[in-house]
Amino acid sequence: MEKYIHEEIRTREDIQVRFDIYRDSNNLITNHWHNSMEIIYIREGCMDVTINNFQHVLEEGDFVIINSADVHSTYCHENCLVILLQIPYSFLKKSIPGYDNMRFERTLRSEEDKSAHIRSILLEMQSINDEKPEGFSLRFFSLLYDFLYTMVQSCKVEIDTAVKIRTDKNLRRLESVMNYVKSNYASPITLEEASAVIALNPEYFCRFFKKYMGITFLEYVNRVRLARVYEDLMNTDLTITGILERNGCTNYKLFMKNFKSTYGCTPMQMRQSRNPF
Template identity: 35%
Template sequence: MKHEMISPNEHYPFKLFSFTSRNPDRLISTHWHESAELLYCLKGNLEVRFPQVTYLLEPGDTLFINSNMIHSSRSPLPNEVFVMQFPLHFLQEMTQEQYNEHFLFNLIPLKQKDHRIQQMLDQIFDDYQKDTLAANLLVKSRTLALLALLVEEYRIPLASQKSIKSLKHLERLKQVNEYVQKNYHQPLKLEQVAEVFNYDPAYFSRFFKKYMGISFSEYVNTVRLEKAYYQLRDTDMTVLAIAMANGFFSVKSFYNVFKKNYNLSPQQYRKKYFH
């Protein structure tokens, strides 16, 4: 789990961008950020996984990821996704300090799409691409209109006690994550990490799976796999060298984890997408 810091665009009090994934099954490992995030799928598919539920976004689908929600994503098909990231302090200022104190947003993919939201996001995306003074002002005004619609029809009450408890777990998971990020290239046994953080191994295993949505060993492999992915893409290192550099300790274990996640061997994936 990475704690991702969000920096607004130059002309806005929030961050806008679009991304495309041309490689099927590209993984974005488990992470969280204080900022909230709205995803709008323009083309292809995007799978977003939370600890308790997974959503598959198709063209026209929207998903609002509330502040401090642990999530990961992958691209089953090549895609294009428009992203709006709202700093927590911006949302609180716009909602009279009520967002994340009294309510959250519940905007998820539905069979019956809300065409008002689609129309607003299409307009925001078009104006964002123009990048003129007038277009920038329209982006800001349309974004406020979008937030007004979300407040009116897509807010759900927040139990403050649950929020406080969740933040406590996030802080501990952040510490575990930092430890894994520093030591992913070493042997990392659950029992060893549990001892570092003064947990009983069985309790630590249940705690991690409950709040992260995946087992500890799966998470460690995800971190290793993400590091290996970039080396496979950006370097001429051999598959053996990449495996050794990222804690797999054998080509076979790297091969098995890679193929499980990407449906191709590392050699096949490199040849197909990176050459």
């Protein structure tokens, strides 16, 4: 199974959400979605975030809102320090009346004063999470509800329920394809095999996949393999040839082109970077 830093939602019992501060470099998390709302706030460095086919370049002090079921990907540039807040769908639905009929976006009316307030909430969350004083969870929950109140007051956008139902249904279908890829990426995967998972002909499947995922099926498979190669380069002593073979990378020339395009270096240079001295 592919290991992502923040694709799987692991909430904490004490605060009922996921709240992490992590540092990372050169990590690619390919297109995926989840039911939680996600906030990414950059403390240091730079991150590329693509949400529903729109690319954002986040630098120090920037944050982005990723709504439930938004298809998104992230790429951390070198030495990036990130605050990550993920709020489960169940918490959102319980806390916000009519949540299923809304999404949150940074609109003109939310820009500077409200954005500054959101940043201050996230920074105080980090501070109290680090110190964990007596009554920590009480204060954290008050900040969390302040955050959600600000979202509802300043960033709420009504959505078309029929469109949401159709999109959710199609994403559930695509989830079967993604699970198939994650289970079989080490072997050759054909369009015919992937399209058969959801009973579509290959031509329609290609259009269907690109529409909802924002990338082609081949690009998705290659990104899954790239992420696995990166993990093996950084965490194992296997030969590069062995790593490529175990992750289904049979076209060496294409792989090298994709790797350099994504990470800006060769696999050998990437491996050497983990032990610079």
